[in-house]
Amino acid sequence: MGDDVVTEACYMFLPKDIESKKNHIFNKTQDELTSKCQQIYSDIEMHITDMQHKYKQEEFLKYSESYFPCLMHGRETELSRNYRYMCFRLQSNQLKNDINELLETIHDNMVASLSVFIEQNKLWKDENKIPTCILLLGAYFFDHIGLYACIEAQLKANIYGPFISLHVRRTPDMKACFKQIIETCIQFGQQTNLNISTEKNPEERELDIYCDYDPECVARWYEEAIFRGLINQDQFRLVIFLQEVEGFDGNFFNHFITILKKMHKRVPLLLFIGISTSVEIFQDILEKKSLKALNIKYFNTKHSNYSPDIAIEKILVSSKHPKLRLGPHLYYTLFDMYQKHSFNIASFLSAIKFATMSHFFSNPISIVNHCNSAHSELISHDHLECLRSLPSIKRYIEDLLDKGDIYSAESLLNDDYYFRNIINTLIHDIEEHNKKLDAFIFFLNIIQGKYASSVRKKSLSWIYGKLLENDIQRNLDTILNPIKIMNSISILQFIQEALALKDIHDQFPDLEDFYRRISDIVELSEDKNLIHISNNETNSCSKTEEISNKAYSELNDKVIGSEFYNIRNSLYEYLQEIFRKYFISPMTYPLHELYYFNYSRAYLDAFHPRIRAAIDTALSLPSHYLSCNYEAGDKENENSLTISSLPKICISYRLFLESGFLINVSDWLTAFIQSASKENNKDDKQDSEEYLQAEFLQSLEELRYLGFIKSTKRKTDHVAKISWMR
Structure with a gap:
């Protein structure tokens, strides 16, 4: 055997970046590899012709490289994986556009009021106080950067003058602030061809020291520009925007306002201050003399109570691309967190982004409805097997068996061609149902808007949550109750x-007939009133005729009122019938997993880790987090190592548990x-009793800091465990 010659082929796998070895790895020429790639992406383009009508061809070229893994134990084709990544990128861009529209909607109230403030203060006025705009964002609002960018663009477009944005991270002290102010003024001068020197004359340099961050530099720059006639004094404004003012030190801020007050006598200023917490904190920072130097006007965003409704309307209901939404478990988890902890819509937006990413990254069947x-x-037999394993499809098969349709159930499980036809039908049904639900939700939201009291009014977020939970049918009487108390x-x-809503005529075909009937009653009532007024003006009738006309008028009122009540009750019953028939939770439809992400645990593990479990794991099994050479349960290490290696x-902590x-x-x-003592090296300093005592005291204090133990008054030499930990 030792003289045998090995004649089998030997293969060597090299990295992909070695171009010279590619032919040996794949046994193909470079031309063949190129044609193979071109064929893959040409196949992808054949299956996305519907998307090409909405997006430019250049956008698809950016997604040619996929970062997604091959799923289904490696049986997913490269074509399907690339298409899955492309769908994710397109959905992410669509979601980003929807979020931008949402933020514009939340900001519109403040921006509109801010436009009026700018128009009133963009012209120079000789005032003793600095025009100041306070932007109250509140702790519940999360996207300050987006609002700051919107305000900055509006100020630059409507005010003639340099715009300086100051943040505590970039400008922590006075020198950095005025250095940025001076540099911005110089850049503004260069852009408008104002080549003005900011240095003093040689004769004046002997009088005092002139630093590059001296506020006097700004005043001299402005005065020289005015003297030369290079800028319009009536239109010029130096705009200073202080972002997140809570980050600045109180003494620094008061000193900064004092300097700006002196500058305002020579340079026209316009001050914007962003507050992220509350007005009380801002007032505590400023001294009285600083507050007197400011002519303050306050601008607020929309209240946080309306934020969930706006987010649900823009992102989940009225979105132009409703491909993926939140399921009931994740939706109620986020809603509870909003009401009890966060008080902002950041959790909603982050959850939707995470759901989109997780849905396409880990779900091979996410391409089916695309x-x-x-x-x-693109849909292989392995994809069909994954679809057959969905809980909604299993319930669909069980319903077929309960109905006695054994042939359809068997064909759905064994015949791929038949199952593909069923998938097309189910996808069409759930998409049409989602369109109906969107119209129904807006319809009910209009009804709730007729409530005068906010206590009885049901919000859009409440309606959407009850719909997902399939609990809306039991609350229809409460939701439709405003119709019973409406007048004509x-x-x-x-x-x-309601008729102005999109696709509402298809869902409520008899609504126009009710409108026509009630309009006729209103016109008839108005005509009767006009006749009654004309009869009273003539005063030519006798007393008997007057009594007769009054009785006839009252009878007509009763008849008209009774007819109106009958029509109103008919409208109520009609709406109730429509909603009970069609307003059904989409979670009851087969293949709803393709449209609704309902895994709340995945979101909580990613954004809200269980701190207690993480600390317990870190202290019990430090090898999960540290470079420790001991792990519990390792039989080989347990025989050779002791607990002292931890x-x-x-x-x-181990002694604490015992x-x-x-x-x-x-x-x-x-x-x-x-x-902790070792068997050998007893003279080592680290093993001495004093050193170990110091280590023990340090670990004892760390456990107290982590919340495991606390001091007790029962015994002075004892500590007590905190009950919630163990």
């Missing part, structure tokens, strides 16, 4: 608003020294 047909080559004019206004806090509610510190120290 293909033109289930018969597409209110109902006409309500129907007019970090000292881990030793104390103790009762009250722990004797002396006994704990003795056990710690015995566990």
Whole structure:
């Protein structure tokens, strides 16, 4: 055997970046590889013809390289993986555009009021106080940067003068602030061909020191520009924007306002201040003399109570691309966090982004509803097997069996061609149902807007949550109750608003007939009133005729009122019938997993880790986090290593777990020294009793800091465990 010659082929796999070895790795020429790639992406373009009508061809070239792994244990084709990544990028861009529209909607109230403030203060006025705009964003609002950028663009477009944005991270002290102010003024002068020197004359340099961050530099720059006639004194304004003013030190801020007050006598200023917390904190920072130097006007964003409704309307309901939404579990988890903890819509937006990423990254069937047909080559037999394993499809098969349709159930499980046809039908049904639900939600939101009291009014977020939970049917009487108390004019206004909604005629075909019937009653009532007024003006009728006309008028009022009540009740019953028939949760439809992301645990693990479990794991098994050579359960290491190889806090924590509610510190120290001491090298300084005692005290303090133990008054030499930890 030793003389045998090896004649089998030997292959060597090299990195992809070595161009000279590619032919040996794949046994193909470079031309063949290029044609293979071109064929892959030409196949992708064949299956996205519907998207090409909405997006430019250049956008698809940016997604040619996929960062997604091959799923289904490597059986997913490269074509499907690349298409899945492309769908994710397109959906992410669509979601980004929807979020931008949402932020513009939230900002519109403040920006509109701010435009009036700018128009009133953009012309120079000789004032003793600095015109100041306070932007109250509040702690609940999260996207300050987007609003700051919008305000900055508006100021630059409407005010003639340099714009200086100051933030505590970039300008922490007075020198940095005025250095940026001076540099911005010089850049503004260069852009407008104002080549003005900011240095003093040689004769004046002997009088005082002239620094590049001296506020006097700004005043001299402005005065020289005015003297030369290079700028318009009436239109020029030096705009200073202080972002997140809470970050600045109080003494620094008061000193800065004092300097600006002196500058305002020579240079026209306009001051903007962004507050991220509350007005009380801002007032505590400023001294009285600083407040007197400012002519303050306040501008606020929309209240946080309306933020969830706006987010749901813009992102989940009225979006132009409703491909992926939040399921009931994740939706209620986020809503509870909003009401109890966060008080902002950041959790909603981050969850939707995470759901989009997780849905496409880890779900191979996420491309099914993005293909033109289930018969597409992108959907393989493995994709169909994944679809058959969905809970909604299993329930659909069970319903077929309960109905006795055994042939359809068997064909759905065994015949791929038949199953592909069923998939096309189910996808069409759930997409049409989603369109109906969007119209129904806006319809109910209009009805709730007729409530005068906010206590009885149901918000859009409440309606959407009950719909996902499939609990909306039991609350229909409460939701439709405003119709019973509407008068004729209110109902006409309500129907007019409802008919203005998109696709509402298809969902409520008889709504126009109700509008026509109520309009006829209103016109008849107005005509009767005109006749009654004309009869009273003539005064030519006798007393008997007057009584007869009055009785006839009252009878007509009763008839008209009774007819109106009958029509209103018919409208109520009609709407109730429509909603009970079609306003059904989409979670009851097959293949709803393609449209609704309902894994709340995945989101909580990513954004809200369980701190207690993480700390317990770190102290019990430090090898998960540290470069420790010992791991519990490792039989080989357990025989050769001792507990002394663990970090000292881990030793104390193990002894902590073995103790009762009250722990004797002396006994704990003795056990710690015995566990941490080594058998050899007893003279080592680190193993001395004094050193180990110091290590024990440090670990004891760290456990107290982490919330495991606390001091107790029962016994002075004992510590007590905190009950919520163990």
